[in-house]
Amino acid sequence: MPEATSAVRHLVLVLGDQLDLDSAAFEGFDPARDRVLMIEAEGESTAVWSHRARTVLFLSAMRHFAEALRQRGWPVDYRRLGEGADRDLCALLAARLERDRPARLVLVEPGEWRLEQGVRAACERLGVALDLRDDLHFMISRAGFAEWAKKYRQPRMEFFYRMMRERHGVLMEGGEPAGGRWNFDAENRSGFGRKGPGLVPPPLRFEPDAITRAVIAEVDARFADHPGSTAAFDWPVSREQALAALADFVEHRLELFGHHQDAMWTGQPWLWHARISAAMNLKLISPREVIAAAVNAWRERGLPLQSVEGFVRQVIGWREFIRGMYWLDMPGLREANHYGHRRALPRWYWSGDTQMACMRAVVGQTMKHGYAHHIQRLMVTGQFALLAEIEPQQVEDWYLAVYVDAVEWVELPNVAGMTLYANGGRFTSKPYVASGAYIQRMSNYCDGCRYSPSVRSGDAACPVTVLYWHFLDRHEADFAANPRTALMAKNLAKLSPDERAAIRTRAAQMLAGLDAL
Known part of the structure; x- marks a missing residue:
């Protein structure tokens, strides 16, 4: 007697940070035989004490993405918060696998080592074949990065960045870097002086639609004890909005981004920053189109090379490098504690209720928006945690919890490797520490402190x-x-x-x- 065959050929699992309509997971998708599975799991918001705006962003973007798939006529099995007793994503996945018995689970590489291990274990336990596919959103594969890193005892981003520029022909003129230099970092460290930043074009806001408003209400009710506020939520939650945010940045703020990318100012959370990292990390837009938009603005509109190069370096250089290092060094990276620091994270990291004006400004901004730019994270909240001898794992959990763009592949190596030097300089050449004079030079935070x-x-x-x-x-x-x-x-x-x-x-x-x- 022949074996019974499953009604579902491929169950395609789409995670909350994989909202890419061109995802490799959809290659060969047959709506008649395959099904998309998306899961809202409470455990993803409670594994760390997630900022409510972060949870809203993920859930709203997921629901918008599911609607986009349904508009294609594709079957989507969508599990919302509170449906069933389980709160753990892998447990919820296992229940669906047991129910549907697909011939194969298709999944693009997750952005978290723990989750990838959990999915593998669930498939193995239930005897379901796992088709784990490369995440083509990135410009180098995990295997490709590992092969590159073999050449170096201590991998360095600068060498990686130059290789990527050459490989992808980005900001190259013949075989040489545009402008005759690989980076213009020395020109990109200016503060504002006593007069401040002046008039800064505000970023495009995205008023919450019906889907987002429903998510906000649900999150505020279900996670009422979680930190942060949803009152100012205006993040892009769809591909269309993400593309609009990119165009707005290139048109209005890229020109001065490089010159002032390290500067900080009270009451100015965005300054000339792009505000697209969350959309990129959810895969609503790709690094290729982001880079192309910036480079085209340089070629066609004559935007300053120092700004365009500084921005491109963040995307094709640091972002790709840090993802490669995450997968190269996990799971040991999570346990790294070079200095043996054991102190507890101060309570005011969750409120901003401190007498230090710099920390009050940055933590307060973080609680309001779920956002701080890279210098605020590195040289204010991060540097203090290092100097105060806070246990790295507590700091890492905080960063993962409070920023809307936080996915572990990008958060953990940045915090453990660069901010805290917890991995002992595996890919950085020194601890990033400075006295209060640095903060005074780069901001107005010290005024009145x-x-x-x-x-x-x-x-x-x-x-x-x-x-x-x-x-x-x-x-x-x-x-x-x-x-x-x-x-x-x-x-x-x-x-x-x-x-x-x-x-x-x-x-x-x-x-x-x-x-x-």
Whole structure:
């Protein structure tokens, strides 16, 4: 007697960060025999204490994407929050596999090691073949990156970036980089000065439609105890909106993006930044079309090369590099703790209720919008966590929870590798630390703060400054031995023994009472 065959040939699982209508998962899709599966799982919002705006973005974008698939006439099995008792995505997937018994589960590579392992285990347990496909959204495959990285004991983004520019012909003139240089980073570090940023063209807003409004109401009710607010939610949630956001950035803000990309200013969350990282990480738009839009603006409109190159480097360089390093170093990356830091994350990281004006501004902005740009993340919230000796895993969970663009493949290596130096310089050449003077130079955060960035000890001393010198004091030998940080060690050596003792005393007081700062 012949074996019974499944009514479902291919069950195509689409995850919340895989909203790509041209996804490799849909290659060969037959609406008569195949079915798309999308799952809203409460566990994805509670594994870390997710910002409500982050949950809204994922769920609204998923629901819009499901509608786009249905408009193609494709069958979509869509599980919404609260349908069934299970809260775990892999458990919900297993229930669908057991019910439908497809011949094959088709899935593009997830953006999280844990999830990929869970899907594999579910398929193996139920005897369902897993067709795991390369994520063609990215411009280099995981295998391709691993092959490139074999050549280096310590992979560096700059070498990777040049290879990618040559391979894809981006900002190249013949065999040479446009403008005769590979990067213009030295020209892209300007602050605003005392007058501030002036008039900044605001980014295009996307008023929540009926789908998004329903999601906001549901999230506010179901996750009422979660951090952040949904009141200002205006993120792009569809491909059409994502393309509009890209066009708006290229038209109005790319020109000055490079020059001021590191600057910060109170009450100005967006400045000249693109605000498209979330749309890219959900795969609503691709890096190829993002890069093409920027390069075309340089060629056709004469936008400054320093701005266009600085932006392109973020996309084809750092973004692709960091994804490659994530898959190269997992699962060990998650456990990395080079300095052995064990302190608890201060409670005000979830509220912004601190006397430090810089942290109050950035955390407050984060709680309102689910957003901060890369220098706010690296040199304000991230640097403080490093200097305050916070356990890396707690910091990593916080970043994954509070930013709308956070997917683990991009969040974890950025935080563990670059921000916290938790992996001991695996792909960075030094810890990124500075005193409060850096924040004062790049922002107006220090104006009116109860702490002084120029004071190293005593009650008025800036916690960033005190903990910076304390960090140098603890790791003086390492800093002295590294050519990129040797000058910091020399400056530390200029301090008198009494000054260093005073710094240690004040640092100990601060570290013992982080919640009160």
